[in-house]
Amino acid sequence: MNEFLELIRTRRTIGKVTDEPVPREDIEKILEAGNWAPSHYNTQPWKYFVLTGDGRKKLGEAYAKIALLEKSEGLSEEEKAALYEKSMNKAFRAPLVIAVACLPHEDEYVIGSEEFAAVAASIQNMLLAAHALGYGAIWRTGAASYHPVMKEVFGLGEKDGLVGLVYIGRSNMVRESRRVSIEKKTEWWS
Numbered sequence: 001m002n003e004f005l006e007l008i009r010t011r012r013t014i015g016k017v018t019d020e021p022v023p024r025e026d027i028e029k030i031l032e033a034g035n036w037a038p039s040h041y042n043t044q045p046w047k048y049f050v051l052t053g054d055g056r057k058k059l060g061e062a063y064a065k066i067a068l069l070e071k072s073e074g075l076s077e078e079e080k081a082a083l084y085e086k087s088m089n090k091a092f093r094a095p096l097v098i099a100v101a102c103l104p105h106e107d108e109y110v111i112g113s114e115e116f117a118a119v120a121a122s123i124q125n126m127l128l129a130a131h132a133l134g135y136g137a138i139w140r141t142g143a144a145s146y147h148p149v150m151k152e153v154f155g156l157g158e159k160d161g162l163v164g165l166v167y168i169g170r171s172n173m174v175r176e177s178r179r180v181s182i183e184k185k186t187e188w189w190s
């Protein structure tokens with residue numbers, strides 16, 4: 001148990017990883033961890049898109065299309081091409097990208113925000129599993145991940161949404177992180 005608590009404590013957001021491919025059996029372990037997250041009414045509203053190799057191209061094209069739509073005003077053709085390439089490369093920052101979407105259940109008793117909370121729990125499980133397996137991982141979002149183009153690329157419906165793009169790979173990167181003390185975050189009522 002102490003080991004598990006240590007794992008939670010030592011997980012860090014790692015944005016720089018090598019190109020070394022992640023074996024399928026490790027990917028499946030990470031997905032399995034995600035799939036065991038809790039969800040109200042056990043709706044399990046998550047959907048995973050596993051992007052490796054050229055499978056990352058569609059994500060790159062989405063980043064590039066969004067960048068051109070949002071940032072290309074006033075740019076020369078050469079600058080637009082550079083912006084396209086830079087944005088496309090974002091999808092290739094790790095050998096494995098797992099896009100995690102929330103597909104909220106339609107039943108009227110299901111609360112939409114809880115569905116997204118459940119998917120966040122699923123992502124945290126995946127980050128911990130990746131860390132346990134010795135990988136570096138980062139949960140990325142940013143304006144592009146909520147853009148209609150991104151939704152279209154992943155075939156998401158109106159009420160669905162991308163909750164995170166989880167980039168995973170081997171890394172030697174060491175990062176420190178800080179937390180506000182639990183005393184400042186906690187009221188004890190007894």
Ligand SMILES: Cc1cc2nc3c(=O)[nH]c(=O)nc-3n(C[C@H](O)[C@H](O)[C@H](O)COP(=O)(O)O)c2cc1C
Pocket residue numbers: 011012013014015138139140141142175176177178
């Ligand atoms: C919803 C969400 C979105 C995030 N998006 C990004 C992101 O786009 N880029 C990034 O560098 N980190 C992103 N992060 C990671 C946070 O920056 C990171 O968790 C925080 O700085 C604390 O660092 P630690 O995870 O190493 O403790 C995101 C985290 C969450 C929960």
